[in-house]
Structures are given as C-alpha cells and as structure tokens.
Amino acid sequence: MSAIEFTWDSRDLAMWRGGKVEGALARALLMAGSSAARAMKAESSRMIRERKRFKVAHVNRALPLSFPSSKEIMRLAWRMDVSGALVPVSAYSHRQTRKGVSVAINRGSRSLVRSAFVATMKSGHRGVFLRKGKARLPIKEAFTTRVSDVFADGGFIPAVQVHAQGVFSAAMARLLPMELGKLRASRRT
Numbered sequence: 001m002s003a004i005e006f007t008w009d010s011r012d013l014a015m016w017r018g019g020k021v022e023g024a025l026a027r028a029l030l031m032a033g034s035s036a037a038r039a040m041k042a043e044s045s046r047m048i049r050e051r052k053r054f055k056v057a058h059v060n061r062a063l064p065l066s067f068p069s070s071k072e073i074m075r076l077a078w079r080m081d082v083s084g085a086l087v088p089v090s091a092y093s094h095r096q097t098r099k100g101v102s103v104a105i106n107r108g109s110r111s112l113v114r115s116a117f118v119a120t121m122k123s124g125h126r127g128v129f130l131r132k133g134k135a136r137l138p139i140k141e142a143f144t145t146r147v148s149d150v151f152a153d154g155g156f157i158p159a160v161q162v163h164a165q166g167v168f169s170a171a172m173a174r175l176l177p178m179e180l181g182k183l184r185a186s187r188r189t
Helices: 010-016 020-050 056-062 156-188
Strands: 002-005 080-081 086-088 093-095 100-104 111-114 117-120 128-131 140-143 142-144
Touching: 020 056, 020 080, 020 156, 093 117, 100 117
Parallel strands: none
Antiparallel strands: 002 080, 086 142, 093 100, 100 111, 117 128, 128 140
C-alpha cells in the first residue's frame, strides 16, 4: 500500500506552547486533522468513482485511514493508505454474451473480455474466468485495474490534497476559538 499525506509545519505554533493553551491547541489540531483525513478519503472516493465503476464499499475498503495515537502536537499524523490489490472483473457490472463477458469498468463505456465466462465455484464465489489454453481446465479468474491506478492520473493527488488542506484550515478556524473559549470559561469558575 502507498499513502497520501498532507503536511503542516508545527514550528509556526511555537508561541502557543506550554500550559493549558497547548492542550487546547492539541485538541483543536486533533479534531481538525481527523476531519481533513475523512474529507480526503471522501474526496478520493468521489473522484475515483467518477472515473471507474467501483462500488462505494470496495473503494472504502481500499482507502483505510490511520489516526494519531498520541495527543502530543509533534506526533500528530494522519494517513490514508491506498490499496494496490487487483480487482476481479466480477466486481464490476458484467453480463455474459456469446463472444465473452461484457464489463463496464470505466464510466461511459463497456469492454468485452473475449472467451471469458461467468461461473459460480463450489465455494459459492461467483466470478469471471478465462481458460488457460484450449483444454477445459485449468481456468483462472480475470482481474483488472486497481484503485491505486486512478491516483496516477495527472492532477488527482494535488486536487485531493488541496481539498484536505481547505477542510483542515476551515476546521482549525472554527475549533481553535472554541477550545480557547473553553479555557476562558474554566478560568471564570
């Protein structure tokens, strides 16, 4: 799996370090970063499904998120991994024809996998298969594009990162005053 990340420079926050203010800042950063990571995954999923006919559940499984385990500002890190696993042809909309299997992989077009057939195995797995040679057996399952292939398209990663940075900035602008307000309220009581 490869990962996408957006970064920020914590050195700009040096004046806020120390005491209760640092705790409020850490809480705001933790929530803003988590919102940005979820927005990055949602935007990636939307952009992937604009190009390929992946099911939402398949894309969500292929883009797992990792959240920070520490609340220390210097250790905050969010991550979205991208799966490079091949996707079976049967995961797409497909239908058997006389010449093979017609499958809709890309939005707006269908492709024909010649000499392929749809079958259900004894295990219950339903897939699209091809024969290896002229004999009846052996057969192999047909696979196609990966979720990670879409990330290689020009402009995809920068667009996702810009979206995540915007969500992070908006969340920080909303959450930091709220967390600092909690500090002021606790001093009054």
